[in-house]
Amino acid sequence: MPRAATLAATLLIASAGVSASDAVLDGIDAIVEQAQRIEKQAEQAPYPAWLEGAPLTPAQREGVESIARDAARIEGSARTGDAAEMLGVDPAGEASGAASTASGYRVEILVSWALGEEALREIAAEVSSYPNAVMIFRGIPEGQRFRDAIKRLHALLAGLDPVPAVTIDPPRFERLGTDEVPAIAVYAGGEPIAQARGTYGIRHMLARVRAGARGDLGAIGPTVTATEPNLIEVLKQRLASLDLTASQQRAAERYWGKLRYLELPQATEPRSRRFDPSLMVTADIKNARGNVIAPAGSRINPLDLMPFHERLLVFDASRPEQVALARELAARYRDRRLVLIASGLDRAAGWDGFKQMQDGFRAPVYLLNEPIRARFHIERVPALIDAEGRDIVVREIPPPAGE
Incomplete structure (x- = not known):
């Protein structure tokens, strides 16, 4: 996952006292996206709801789940x-x-x-x-x-x-x-x-x-x-072998329409907020060697553990004026890696519209989830999120009037 998401994961780890994190999937390729249309929410439920209406054969289901699991793990680091x-x-x-x-x-x-x-x-x-x-x-x-x-x-x-x-x-x-x-x-x-x-x-x-x-x-x-085959081609071949029917593809598109988004109000005036992300540790945090680096009861600032070199841009991808502003900001801020996060998507445009929008940025666009929203105190969009010293700074930037 991007270091921005890893920082959020660190915040969650500190509060939960565990050493695991949820992957934020991004879709490195259209083939991987296809697999995730079928099992995008694998971590939240055993099967997507649409499987009940358009069941796969046991072999197909196992193939889909296997691809989705591999894609999720690969995309978490790719x-x-x-x-x-x-x-x-x-x-x-x-x-x-x-x-x-x-x-x-x-x-x-x-x-x-x-x-x-x-x-x-x-x-x-x-x-x-x-x-x-x-x-x-x-x-x-x-x-x-x-x-x-x-x-x-x-x-x-x-x-x-x-x-x-x-x-x-x-x-x-x-x-x-x-x-x-x-x-x-x-x-x-x-x-x-x-x-x-x-x-x-x-x-x-x-x-x-x-x-x-x-x-x-x-x-x-x-x-x-290099002897390893291209992983994208491997996934493509595995997916092609599933022979999904047109009705199942349509069911997958309906599933897209049922996805829940964290729709946030649009910023109407510039606003900047600064906060200290320090948290109380509820259980000992250990490193990979098992050594305690933060005992229960202490306060830690995740920025001390992992400097935040990226910048987050959160916007509502269902609103053209926010997409236009996001493109402008992405072109303007090139001094560090910009992580694009959508709080909402255009349901009518479906997966093809999402991919077209993502291709326009020439970068993956992530979907905002509640842990990220809560940990970074995101209230309105578009919002730019940076680290300054030991603080997190959230800047709300309204689209130009008339757009």
Whole structure:
């Protein structure tokens, strides 16, 4: 999940005294979205209501549930560089000194199990040293179950503190135009400015970038070909094998229309609010090693545990004027990652309308849930949410008059 959502999860963890968090699903691809049309609310109910009216065969149902479970776990970490959700690690146990890498760059290292566990362990240790770096797989080894792949990865990362950021994100391989690993890319402002193959040395790569190196720097050392199949293609093939009928697809669309949104009033005037997110710990919070880092009865500020480098933009996607303002704000605020969250959606436009709107932002759009709304004190939209020092700041921005 994005670090914005992880911060909210940390707030919830602190108040509940547990070391688990709910995934916020985003939809990395239309294929994954299709799977979630059928079982989007898997965490809230065993089956969506529409299954009663258009039942699947037992084999189809198991296939749908399996895809939805895999998609949920993958999407909880994909595109975010957050290993906590993927590995089941308590976010409160992550490093308290998280900060940007040298010069504020973001670093991605493409990897594969074909490199061997010893090399992957070295890369993981390198990534662990840089909170703004992430190691990326294209998928899971062919023939291996997702849960087994995660257990294997968990064992690989055991003992590393902080836990390095790990994602499964096939489009990153496509964006850099390579299936050779290791490959390293340095990003600035969301765009890759330099990349190289055959190396994973972050310090060396950043030094070259600071010295003016740009573009594809070629092969610096030996590489191997990533052997994992593209996970999106795997999900696509699995979904195609289900042979869903047109009536079931229509039932899925009706299910979309029944989804409940947290509809919030539109901001009518600019307003800024600041609050301290500190909470009373109701039960001991432990890190991944089992050490108590916050005893019951103490007060903690989640921002001390996990600096909040993102910015949240919450808006009502069913109102064109708010969507237009959200696009303007997304273009304006490029100094940090902007997480888009919709408090409402256009039911009439359905899934196709949602995907079209999301494609317009060229970024995932998340659905606002009650824990996020409550923890960030969201009252009106559009709203920008930032961290300033040890406080959370919520700024309500009304759309221009006449829109």
